[in-house]
Amino acid sequence: MSEALVTVETAGTEAPVPAASGTRQFWRRLRAQRAALVAAAVVALLVLVALAAPLLTALEGQDPTTYHPSLVDSARGGVPIGSFGGISADHWLGVEPQTGRDMFARLVYGAQVSLGVALAATVLQVVLGVAMGVASGLGNRWVDQVLSRITDIFVSMPLMIMALALLAVVPSGFPRPVLVALIIALVAGWSTTAKMVRAQTLTLKNLDYVAASRLSGWSTWRTAVRELLPGLAAPVITYSALLIPSNISAEAALSFLGVGVKPPTPSWGQMLTSADVWYQAAPQYLLLPAAALFVTVFALTVLGDGVRVALDPRAASRLRIGTGRRLEARADKGVPATDKADAVAMQNDAVAGKKEDRA
Missing domain, CATH: 1.10.3720.10 (MetI-like)
Structure with a gap:
């Protein structure tokens, strides 16, 4: 099966870019949510504490x-x-x-x-x-x-x-x-x-x-x-x-x-x-x-909500469109994109807008 391609227009040229796999998209969307990352770290710490309970109580010298x-x-x-x-x-x-x-x-x-x-x-x-x-x-x-x-x-x-x-x-x-x-x-x-x-x-x-x-x-x-x-x-x-x-x-x-x-x-x-x-x-x-x-x-509730958003393409699209609009407004005010991810988001939103105009 041929590999799916995503076309990104940059500087008047079209360059084919491989589409990210479902797993990579999920992790990218999850990493974009800071609250979910903090919640995941808290849950991981709690699980580690539960698994290491015998070791922790031995260090204290007590038992329950x-x-x-x-x-x-x-x-x-x-x-x-x-x-x-x-x-x-x-x-x-x-x-x-x-x-x-x-x-x-x-x-x-x-x-x-x-x-x-x-x-x-x-x-x-x-x-x-x-x-x-x-x-x-x-x-x-x-x-x-x-x-x-x-x-x-x-x-x-x-x-x-x-x-x-x-x-x-x-x-x-x-x-x-x-x-x-x-x-x-x-x-x-x-x-x-x-x-x-x-x-x-x-x-x-x-x-x-x-x-x-x-x-x-x-x-x-x-x-x-x-x-x-x-x-x-x-x-x-x-x-x-x-x-x-x-x-x-x-x-x-x-x-x-x-x-x-x-x-x-x-x-x-x-x-x-x-x-x-x-x-x-x-x-x-x-x-x-x-x-x-x-x-x-x-x-766990915050992490579950973050997983829901990361697995829901429609929610991710709404987030991406909203982010693109904010970045576009920043660009109109003369504020440059903060990093490469911002620039890519603006390019993707611009491509989506052009396709809608053609339709």
């Missing part, structure tokens, strides 16, 4: 489960001794009220649980949602109706009530983080993913290349894998990036209500459960996990 009763004032109800919640060289963020457990160790190990549960739930949601959506979109009328009704049932299920019901029947020895991830994945999220994928599948299967593959005798499975999944990649990745912060909030809410991760396993939501009575005597016990949750969810 050991009690230190000598570091709390029993006469005052268990308030940490010392300023700022008992911060010291041995306890970098102080200690937990009543128990004296190290706050830094519980925070970094809580990042493991919160991020791990959210990522596991997201993977399950995407796999199940894509499978149900593609099967519904490619199936006959009866298959579509049955799968759509099943999806509607799960859309209407309340997460908290279903979580309470499932936790009542699941044996207590079952790993609680795994159970929370399964509940979030099976009750919330996958049904919305399935409806989105079904709508995209119904649109894509009417395109010529998909219809040709089906008329040529390809099986439904081969058509889905070879023709549909590449077209579904962009919306699925975009939606997955936005699912992760929602799942983190869901895990925190379940743990806060007492139906999520149980002590002594640390979790940010579970830490907030017992912090509401200490916000005056030991405010750091409430502020630290709340700040960690806020930063994580906010960074």
Whole structure:
């Protein structure tokens, strides 16, 4: 297949320039968004902290489960001794009220649980949602109706009530983080993913290349894998990036209500459960996990929005046209382009304008 070319008019001449691949365009559009880059750096740091939790706590010399009763004032109800919640060289963020457990160790190990549960739930949601959506979109009328009704049932299920019901029947020895991830994945999220994928599948299967593959005798499975999944990649990745912060909030809410991760396993939501009575005597016990949750969810939301813009050609075109107009206005005022990228953007917008005039 011949390589696609993009024509750029410069100084009255036309020079063929190879078009950037989809991956290169995605990274270029993502790098153009400074907020998304900062959010990506924050998310990468949080993931690194979660993975390195054993090493970080070993450097501090603490662990998340050991009690230190000598570091709390029993006469005052268990308030940490010392300023700022008992911060010291041995306890970098102080200690937990009543128990004296190290706050830094519980925070970094809580990042493991919160991020791990959210990522596991997201993977399950995407796999199940894509499978149900593609099967519904490619199936006959009866298959579509049955799968759509099943999806509607799960859309209407309340997460908290279903979580309470499932936790009542699941044996207590079952790993609680795994159970929370399964509940979030099976009750919330996958049904919305399935409806989105079904709508995209119904649109894509009417395109010529998909219809040709089906008329040529390809099986439904081969058509889905070879023709549909590449077209579904962009919306699925975009939606997955936005699912992760929602799942983190869901895990925190379940743990806060007492139906999520149980002590002594640390979790940010579970830490907030017992912090509401200490916000005056030991405010750091409430502020630290709340700040960690806020930063994580906010960074993932900004990153997800940046991925959406980078994967959406229409949004990227609007950004490029707007940038070109600003640069053109700067040029009219005698302000030169700041760098080569600005000059290229102006040239591309000029070419697009000339083509529109010819049309």
